Amino acid sequence: MKALIAARKIKVxxxxxxxxxxxTQILLFRHPLAGIQLVKGTLExxxxxxxxxxxxxLAEEAGITAVEQLQYLGQWQSRHQDQLWHFVHCHCPSLPQQWVHHCLDDGGHDFEFFWQPLNTAIIGDxxxxxxxAVEYIRSVLL
Structure with missing residues (x-):
């Protein structure tokens, strides 16, 4: 049981x-109840x-299924609910400038995806x- 609880704190x-x-621009999305976020989930x-x-x-939360290249960027102690985040840089060809994806998490939500310059703080709520997290990503990629 303890291992299962610990595993729930590992995020990808x-x-x-x-x-x-x-x-460089980074992909973000607007959650209708929780503001602007990065795609992130629990290691299952x-x-x-x-x-x-x-x-x-990426497939579940953004509808992205074409990933050509993956690069592990490292782990990061989030200081949020004792979560350890693992970052993976994903090369996904030919994505639109913005789109809406219906995610089934928490009963279903429409997530609004958009690009933002990586060298700036998240604009908005x-x-x-x-x-x-974006500061950490910036330190690794820029």
Whole structure:
């Protein structure tokens, strides 16, 4: 039982970026109840690895199924509910500038996806843990 509880605190965060003439942009989404976030989920017992969990989370939360390349970026102590986050950089070709994906989490929600420059703080309402997560990602990728 203790191992199961500990496993629920391991989170996987697939990081999707794109290059533009203005620099690197990161994929974010607006949760209708919880503000602006990164795609993130719990490492499940059936996941073969952190990398496969990242691919699963992208499909579930963003509807992204085409992932061409994965790169593990490291782990990060979130200081939020004792969660340990694992970041995976995911190369996903030809994504639109914005879209809405209906996610089945928590009874179903429409998540509004968009791109934001990685070198700026999250614009809009977001939990401080996501602000800190983007700072960590920025320190690794830029």
């Amino acid at each position: 965060c697939p990081v999707v970026t794109q290059q533009t003439e203005h620099g 017992p059936d996941d073969a690895s952190i990398l496969t969990a990242a691919v699963r989370e 977001s939990h401080p843990v996501f602000q800190r």
